[in-house]
Amino acid sequence: MVLAAVGQLCATSNITSNLAQCKVLVQKAVAAGAKVLFLPEASDYIASSAEQSYSLAQSEESVSFVSSLQRDAKEHHIHINVGIHQVASETRLKNSLIWIDDKGTITQNYQKVHLFDVDIKDGPVLKESASVQPGQQIPRPFDTPIGHVGLSICFDLRFPEMSLALRRQNAEIITYPSAFTVPTGKAHWEPLLRARAIETQSYVIAAAQAGPHNEKRRSYGHSVIINPWGEVVAKLGDEHQEPHIATADIDLDLVAKIRREMPLLRRTDLYPEI
Ligand SMILES: O=C(O)CNC(=O)[C@H](CS)NC(=O)CCC(=O)C(=O)O
Numbered sequence: 001m002v003l004a005a006v007g008q009l010c011a012t013s014n015i016t017s018n019l020a021q022c023k024v025l026v027q028k029a030v031a032a033g034a035k036v037l038f039l040p041e042a043s044d045y046i047a048s049s050a051e052q053s054y055s056l057a058q059s060e061e062s063v064s065f066v067s068s069l070q071r072d073a074k075e076h077h078i079h080i081n082v083g084i085h086q087v088a089s090e091t092r093l094k095n096s097l098i099w100i101d102d103k104g105t106i107t108q109n110y111q112k113v114h115l116f117d118v119d120i121k122d123g124p125v126l127k128e129s130a131s132v133q134p135g136q137q138i139p140r141p142f143d144t145p146i147g148h149v150g151l152s153i154c155f156d157l158r159f160p161e162m163s164l165a166l167r168r169q170n171a172e173i174i175t176y177p178s179a180f181t182v183p184t185g186k187a188h189w190e191p192l193l194r195a196r197a198i199e200t201q202s203y204v205i206a207a208a209q210a211g212p213h214n215e216k217r218r219s220y221g222h223s224v225i226i227n228p229w230g231e232v233v234a235k236l237g238d239e240h241q242e243p244h245i246a247t248a249d250i251d252l253d254l255v256a257k258i259r260r261e262m263p264l265l266r267r268t269d270l271y272p273e274i
Pocket of ligand 1 (some may be wrong): 041042047053095115116126127128134155158177179184
């Protein structure tokens with residue numbers, strides 16, 4: 001069994017201080033003996049407008065955010081999965097999730113495919129598609145020290161088609177780094193994540209942002225690791241004063257046992273194969 005850590009922070013528009021929080025999380029994960037650290041969506045920054053988000057993605061701080069974590073990964077022999085913004089075009093960004101291996105190399109880069117556009121009465125109004133270009137592919141799950149990892153981000157967790165597609169390609173662990181809104185988090189966060197774990201018979205690892213990013217926006221927190229039986233095996237609350245981690249052993253024998261004991265044989269003669 002290999003130990004994985006989820007890290008929780010509250011990013012603002014200050015990339016330098018967000019990096020400092022991420023580095024604290026790396027230190028805590030290393031001290032706990034974790035081999036992989038999962039950091040939230042948009043760990044580099046949460047901006048207060050589309051314009052600010054685009055200009056931050058072009059900044060030097062944005063480049064050093066990633067290179068500094070690459071150096072940490074190499075120095076401490078830890079893999080780091082982290083959500084960042086990348087420039088996609090002259091007007092739009094990518095909401096990206098990169099995998100940095102224990103040599104400091106970026107080996108995977110997933111671009112979020114489902115964008116979060118909501119306008120909830122007396123609730124959050126967010127239009128991610130105003131500044132972000134949707135990804136066009138679902139990368140294949142890849143080998144890591146904790147098993148085959150399939151990458152997805154935040155709002156993607158509402159689409160079981162995507163997690164089932166990753167499962168069919170042999171994912172054993174599915175990631176959902178997030179910055180969930182508070183009302184949708186209270187209502188949907190844990191049940192949806194547990195459902196994704198149960199129906200894919202995979203670990204679900206969801207590192208979350210927590211607390212107030214600016215006057216307009218706050219995130220729900222509650223980072224979790226869920227085993228393939230749907231049990232929460234590591235959990236944080238909504239603390240946001242200082243960065244926190246939670247850890248769990250990833251047991252691939254448990255994945256194999258659950259899949260062997262309860263095969264989910266699909267009736268693809270009756271509905272399409274995903
Ligand atoms: O804004 C950034 O820079 C980073 N992106 C995000 O935080 C994204 C888009 S606004 N947040 C979500 O997808 C929350 C989904 C959610 O809360 C739900 O599905 O209920």
